[in-house]
Amino acid sequence: MRINQTPPTYVAFRATAVAITVLVLLLFGLGMQGLGPLHSLGPATSNVTGWLHANTGVSNR
């Protein structure tokens, strides 16, 4: 009932903010895979996953 009072602009703002947050997380995730605009995160992530793989045997592939 109360949500019906909410102006559509408010809903649009919230949805936009959530979408941008998810997009940032996606870009971050892609960057850790060495893809996308944040691809420079890839080598660092590779070192971490390599270290984890070397010490635990866990692989992300």
Added chain:
Amino acid sequence: MARLACSPLRAAVGVLALAGLTVLAAPPARALAATPVPVLTSISAAHYVNYDQLIFHFAGALPARHTAGYVSQLPATGPGPGVTAAGSALLLVTFSPASGIDSQGHLTYGPAQRTYALPGVIQVVTVQDSQGVIQMGVGLASDEPYQVLVLPHSDEVVVKVDTPQPTAVIQDYFVNSRIVFGTAVTRPVDRLVRQPATPADALQRLFAGPTQAELASGLRFVSSGATGITQLTIQDGVAQVHLAGSCNSGGSAATVATEIVPTLRQFPSVQWVKIYDPAGDTQEHTGDTDSIPLCLKPSAVDVWTASHGGLILLALLIVVGIGILLGVVLTALSLVAGLAQRPDLITASAYQIARVNARPVATGQFRPDVAWPFYPLRQVRADLARVEAERRARYGRLWKWPFNLLVWILFAPLSVTVMLCLLVAGLTTLLLVGLFALVMWACAGVSAMVFGVFVVLLRGAEGVWHTRMRTAASCPHCYHITPRPAYHCPGCRRLHRDVRPGRLGLFTRRCTCGTLLPTMVLRAAWHLEAVCQRCNKPLRAGSAALRDVRVPIFGETSAGKTRFLYAGLDSLIDTTASADIPFGFPDEESQDQATVALGLIRSGRDTVKTSQTLPTALTCRVGKGPGSTLVHLFDTAGENYKDAQLHDSLGYLDRGHCLVYVLDPFSVGAVRDRLAAQNGKVSEMAHAAAGDPEIAYTEVVSRLRDSGVKAAEQRLAIVVSKADLLIAGGIEPPEDSAAIADWLSQMGVHNLVLSARREFSDVRYFTVASLAATEASRAHNPGAPLRWLLACLGVRLPAEPEQADSTRAPRGPHRPDGAQPAKDPTAKAEL
């Protein structure tokens, strides 16, 4: 004389030529001074058939001198012991002049010590790099013949070391620094050695360390303080290795023994390895078993960690993964609850209260309008606070499991695991909510900036429109004038008093009832019901969006103000109709008022005496679209000018763009005297005004002066009414403005003429008939004063209606055929 005259010139030319040749022939001193010292940029090595090749790359030029030779030990360049290179023979290579240090003190050719997996060249170290001299020590497997070559057109110095024996591949084991936990801490790498390969060769390469590529892959040589080996014996499958230097494991499970044991065991002759410390001790001197000295024994914790650390790390990974997943779910639930299910909504009323609390409403001010605010202004904070509250509540509930401290203690390992998981989850939710808050604030900031720019632009555009078009909202009831009227919400009838682009909306605002209202006056004027900010009575449609012209009409009682107003209006209707200019009344009140009065005027009957109550403006609209004009005509009873209280209420006088003063010629004594002598009946028909014609004028001018109104910036139309009756009485009034002024002066009202000329910026005199415009009374058309005033204010009208449309049929009782006009101009125009 000619030779004498030429001699100095020749001498000067000769000197200049000599100087030029000297300059051309002189060596470039600066170029010599700036000759760069050759810079060693890189060192590379490779194995070819029967030789190893070591290449020194220089930038710019090659060093002028380069020498090489075997030495028993590398020279010391400082007070301490010099460097050494791993190998059985040492080759010293010298370059001069040369440098390998850049302006920041860094080596230009890479590390000062590097190892190669070649059969001949084992290690290259920097001995000296100063004072223009570079000395490099090369550790070789043996003192084989060598050559130093400089290739033509090349910046490289090549050192070739012969490797005549066939080669074999052995393996050295180095510690993998990326492996912290687990027992498999070493990794083998290949080394080329001369045949036959021996354990001593393997250990020699082991102590030389990993190559650059192996270092980059994480391999390290852990020496545990040992600098080499002093003795290596192999007997009955048991290799005895005596360490040189010192011996200390540092508590680590990975020691030099970890590398030596597998390196030696690759040889079939070695089954067991016993390592001795520099003092010659080991734990198991005899027996078929490996042995290490006590100094290399790792601590129990390290041993346990090495064997169980990987498992613990894996468990930690799983716990952390679950924690992260839990944090993501918690964040998502908090966002859904805080933004959609249970949002803390800053309603329009709540925002109004907050604004009033922040800035109390002063006397005479209105409370802020009740409408939903722009989201970033207030709701962002509320939403973020709500999401954070939801996150805290959900996360706090998780910590209550399993509700009992005793259970936590009893199940300590599980509890610790759960706590770790929850801590990770909490950290994850904090990061995600923080990221969301960051995005929200960024969005809010950007949108607020764009919003602010648009607010300024829209307000500026509306201000320019107001200024250029001279728009305003005139209240026809209380005469209050404002650039922005108040508007009723069509949904809930709530009053919005500050309708403009701002914090409540850019193009539209949302009333608390949910109805969207335009924020621009130019739109609101046509979609909303405008009311006066002061008396709350309705304003004319289009108020504040159209050019607003206010014309007060004043004069003595019975001066003919009302007849002039409607006769002039009738003429104006004719003028606009003939010029095909839309004309109409924006409200029913004006429409009805005009219909009745115009009917009387056209029928030649007397108009009703004006009520002494304060007048409501008769408003008509001239033109079409946004460029049209609202003309407010104010008419009040002459008695009001004499009543002090009522006079003070005639505020429209102060706010008029121009004034119309109606003068009854029959109230002038000289005129009355002349008419009485000629035709006394006319005087009776005229219902002459009783008072002095100058009194009302003086009252109004005094009021304007007292109110601070600058009459000098206003126009005044002095209208001599009842011209038709003057003509009927035998007096032909003049038509020209100047002639009328002169005529009035002659008739004894020269004070009024002089005062008007002095007080107002522009004064124009008119003589008008008190009847509707006809062919007969065309000379004294009552529409002329209004047309003049409107033209002065920018309303374009044809000068005379008859000139524009001479075929128009007369109306009313004066029409000989009694025909009706093509269209009824008094009908409410659909504008």
